[in-house]
Amino acid sequence: MAKKHSPDQVDVAALQTMLRGAGLRSTTARMAVIQRLQAANSPMSHSELAEELMPLGFDKATIFRNLADLTNAGLVVRSELGDHVWRFEFRDHAHSEIRQHPHFVCIDCGNITCLDQATLEKQLKTIDDQIGHVTEVLLRGHCTSCQ
Amino acid sequence: MAKKHSPDQVDVAALQTMLRGAGLRSTTARMAVIQRLQAANSPMSHSELAEELMPLGFDKATIFRNLADLTNAGLVVRSELGDHVWRFEFRDHAHSEIRQHPHFVCIDCGNITCLDQATLEKQLKTIDDQIGHVTEVLLRGHCTSCQ
DNA sequence: ATTAAATCGCCAATGACTTGCATTTGCACA
DNA sequence: TGTGCAAATGCAAGTCATTGGCGATTTAAT
Numbered sequence: 246m247a248k249k250h251s252p253d254q255v256d257v258a259a260l261q262t263m264l265r266g267a268g269l270r271s272t273t274a275r276m277a278v279i280q281r282l283q284a285a286n287s288p289m290s291h292s293e294l295a296e297e298l299m300p301l302g303f304d305k306a307t308i309f310r311n312l313a314d315l316t317n318a319g320l321v322v323r324s325e326l327g328d329h330v331w332r333f334e335f336r337d338h339a340h341s342e343i344r345q346h347p348h349f350v351c352i353d354c355g356n357i358t359c360l361d362q363a364t365l366e367k368q369l370k371t372i373d374d375q376i377g378h379v380t381e382v383l384l385r386g387h388c389t390s391c392q
Numbered sequence: 393m394a395k396k397h398s399p400d401q402v403d404v405a406a407l408q409t410m411l412r413g414a415g416l417r418s419t420t421a422r423m424a425v426i427q428r429l430q431a432a433n434s435p436m437s438h439s440e441l442a443e444e445l446m447p448l449g450f451d452k453a454t455i456f457r458n459l460a461d462l463t464n465a466g467l468v469v470r471s472e473l474g475d476h477v478w479r480f481e482f483r484d485h486a487h488s489e490i491r492q493h494p495h496f497v498c499i500d501c502g503n504i505t506c507l508d509q510a511t512l513e514k515q516l517k518t519i520d521d522q523i524g525h526v527t528e529v530l531l532r533g534h535c536t537s538c539q
Numbered sequence: 540a541t542t543a544a545a546t547c548g549c550c551a552a553t554g555a556c557t558t559g560c561a562t563t564t565g566c567a568c569a
Numbered sequence: 570t571g572t573g574c575a576a577a578t579g580c581a582a583g584t585c586a587t588t589g590g591c592g593a594t595t596t597a598a599t
Contacts, residue, residue, distance in 0.1 A: 265597095269545090270544095270545060270546070270595085270596055270597075271596080271597095272545085272546060272547080272595075272596075273547095273595095274546080274547070274548095275546085291586080291587085292586080302548095303547090303548090304547070304548045304549070305587095306547085306548075306549080306550090306587085306588075306589090307546080307547055307548065309586090309587065309588075310546080310547090310588090311546095313588095314546095325472065325474045325475075325476065327472045327528075327530075328472075329472060329476055329478075329555095329586090330586090331476075331586095331587095349519070349523050349524065349526070351524060352527070358523055358524075360519070360523070364515060364519070365512060365515050367515075368511060368512050368514075368515055369531070372496065372507070372511070372531065373533075375536075376496050376505050376507070376535060376536065377496065377498060377505075377533050377534050377535035377536050377538070377539065378533045378534045378539060379496070379531045379532070379533040380499070380532060380533040380534070381474070381530075381531070381532040381533065382529075382530070382531055382532075383474070383529075383530040383531075383532075384516075384519065384526045384528070384529055384530075385526070385527060385528040385529075385530075386491075386520075386524050386525045386526040386527040386528065387524050387525045387527070388523060388524035389522075389523065389524045391524070392524065392525055416576095416577095417564085417565055417566075417576060417577070418565075418566095419564075419565070419576090419577060419578080420564095420578095421577080421578070422577085437555095438555075438556080439554085439555080449579095450578090450579090451578065451579045451580070452556095453556090453557080453558085453578085453579075453580080453581090454577075454578055454579070456555090456556065456557075457557095457577080457578085458577090461577095476555085476586085476587090477555075478555090478556090
């Protein structure tokens with residue numbers, strides 16, 4: 246049989262390497278979770294993931310545990326956007342830095358705006374020294390179109 | 393009997409006026425909740441409140457309901473500090489402006505630091521103009537003692 | 540192929556609220 | 570100074586997201 250090089254298989258191999266490099270085994274459930282997150286273009290909640298993956302036979306507790314494992318391993322970023330729901334995002338190591346860019350969430354329409362990382366940087370440096378190292382910034386309020 | 397003017401009694405009367413002005417009855421449970429929040433120097437979760445007030449005979453459902461009522465009435469501010477627990481703060485109308493002071497939450501120990509309202513004010517004004525009106529600021533990271 | 544440890548799947552338990560309902564209480568008005 | 574009634578309370582049960590226990594299964598190193 247000839248060797249296949251479909252984009253999917255390349256991704257699978259890369260993800261498996263990534264998992265092993267992080268000290269995690271490559272299991273079907275784990276791969277399903279990380280592949281789904283990699284394909285997503287915005288952070289997904291556990292329930293969104295579960296809704297898709299449970300019909301495929303994966304257990305929701307397993308999905309939870311994998312999200313936790315992947316987060317601990319640094320392959321996935323977990324964030325809370327103020328609505329009591331954890332959201333998970335595949336972490337693109339090429340673009341990851343000391344802190345994530347600030348998010349602005351509109352209380353009314355729920356829209357999320359990603360701000361420039363430099364926006365509050367100067368003030369945050371002062372806080373870093375005095376209170377602790379800030380890794381995550383969340384601003385909430387009313388966006389211009391909802392005001 | 394001579395009129396008393398202990399600070400406590402003054403506070404109680406002021407809070408009762410405040411409740412009535414907001415269209416809420418002054419009940420013992422409600423007063424207990426708002427007094428405790430007024431005395432606190434950082435936001436309190438329902439469970440923290442319940443831990444203190446249940447031994448005094450107040451029901452936790454009542455505490456929840458009162459926190460919701462007080463929040464709806466605008467006497468208390470509810471915020472989500474990134475750990476999936478609502479926290480409540482007495483709203484000081486003398487100092488309340490367009491936005492509340494920023495909070496810093498330590499990811500490791502959970503400690504909450506209330507920052508000075510002026511801390512990020514300058515930068516936030518710019519954001520107000522460009523993206524929307526920021527009402528709530530949340531910073532998360534590792535505090536100096538956990539680093 | 541063997542095997543120890545990681546992971547899985549099922550299911551029970553926790554924790555943070557929420558809701559239903561019968562009883563009590565604050566307070567507006569008589 | 571009562572009295573009525575909506576608001577508020579206490580108790581209990583329910584919901585929903587998340588976590589923990591545990592025996593069975595699977596991964597990956599030898």
